[in-house]
Amino acid sequence: MQILSKLSLLVSKVHSLLLVILPLAIILSLIDFRFHNYFWSDLDRYRFFEAGAYFDFSSFFSYFLILFVVVSIISVCLRAEEIKSVLVKNKFATILVFIFGSLLFFSILLSYLNYESIYPYIKSFKFQVVNNYIQPFILFFFLFLTVNDGEKFRLLKQSFILTFAVFGLLIIVQSFAHLLPGATHDFLGRSLWPYIDPFLDLRAESANWLAYLFGPLLLLVVVEFGKIKRPAMKIMNAVALLVFGVVIFLTQSYTAILVLLFLVGIFAFLKLPRRAKIISLFVAPVILGLFVLSQWDSPKLQILFGTADYSKPNSIVRRLQIYDVNEFALKNNFVSGLGPGNYQSYFLQNQNMILESPVPVEEVPPHPHNLVINFWSDLGILGLVLILLIYGWGIVGGFLNNSNLYFLVLAYPLLHGLVDTPYTLEENSLIFWILVYFAIHRIARGGEAYGDVKRN
DSSP states (O other): OHHHHHHHHHHHHHHHHHHHHHHHHHHHHHHHHHHHHHHOGGGGGGSSOOSOGGGHHHHHHHHHHHHHHHHHHHHHHHTHHHHHHHHHHTHHHHHHHHHHHHHHHHHHHHHHHHOOOOSSOOSOHHHHHIIIIIHHHHHHHHHHHHOOSHHHHHHHHHHHHHHHHHHHHHHHHHHHHOOSSSOOBOTTOOBOTTOBOTTTTTOBOOTHHHHHHHHHHHHHHHHHHTTOOOHHHHHHHHHHHHHHHHHHHHHTOHHHHHHHHHHHHHHHHHHSOHHHHHHHHHHHHHHHHHHHHHTTTOHHHHHHHTOSOOOSOOHHHHHHHHHHHHHHHHHHSTTTOSOTTOHHHHHHHHHHHHOSSOOOGGGOOSSOSOHHHHHHHHHHHHHHHHHHHHHHHHHHHHHHTTTSTHHHHHHHHHHHTTTSOTTSSHHHHHHHHHHHHHHIIIIISOGGGGTOOOOO
16 A cells, blocks of 8 residues: 555656646647757657658657656546546536537547548648647546646646746747747738748748737736735746737737737626726726727738738738638538538638639638637537537636636637637647636636635
């Protein structure tokens, strides 16, 4: 028994270390995917999939995930009775996870049975499903099983906040100093590093992708800040909040900023005392006004207003075209969806019969610019049911239990996902399911009833 006790303690420490490393593994995988082709391409021979640079994220992160799953399984075996009692005690959360997993499994199965690659072949079914659905859900499932006490839950949260704060500082420095290789801004002057094209020579991709990463983390700090008692941790979280805000400001993602203001406003309404609520009603319009003034001469805002010398349709016009194609696709493929990796090809194949002015080939969207429609496009009607269930539960459960405001953090991908798709990148898929885990731990498991005692 003493040996088992020592082994259990050792496994617990290793598991805690992996929780600390988890956000770093996501960041390093992102860097590996974007830059390895220029600096360490010889490592390709050690990857799982011999498919070139595009699949390196999956291969790199898979090593970490395998280690995490092995340690988690050992932990479950050593703590079987304890974990069983926790799952029984929190039946609603356990049933919810089972439903999520079943819907995902059967949606992937039906999608596989109905799958037909659309020419031109752009993305593989296997890699799209592994990167965006299977790996993220496996991570979510083992977090649910093994991170079931307040101490490890706080460890995971703070690890994400502080690790991404350091990453954000690096991005800010790079945005001004250009110390590292790769494009730092797009043609509109929006900060986007490290999102460079892994195929073409360090070319800029999308600034919105940075907002996808840092938006929910900013909300996580807001939700957690009042619970922190230790001055040192409070200062570090305040610095992280500032860093996340600066990164999002530099991306000039207007959707992200409006969504964050809206969700922080809901937080203020639910949690702040009456006097602070009244003050916030005056402060919020001032902040928004200052932001608009800061952007007044920016190329992006001038393009949206139609006052800039810009020959192409702006992003609003493009999205309206995308939604016309989405409507057509929904009407004709409602049950089966389009299949993982097929959206861009479907758009190319059908836009001429739908749009009066077809989108140029180089601007054809890789996804439907809507989170809910993306789940439907990849996984059909069961995927649609899955994403609607996640948010139906998260929002209703969050409002019913407004002492646990993790539904605000989970709401970020949905609200930003009304006009974009903060999911299709592998790192965003992982973070999305981590946010679902955070919400389940605090909403479905009932906070303190699940051992989340307030120690800081």
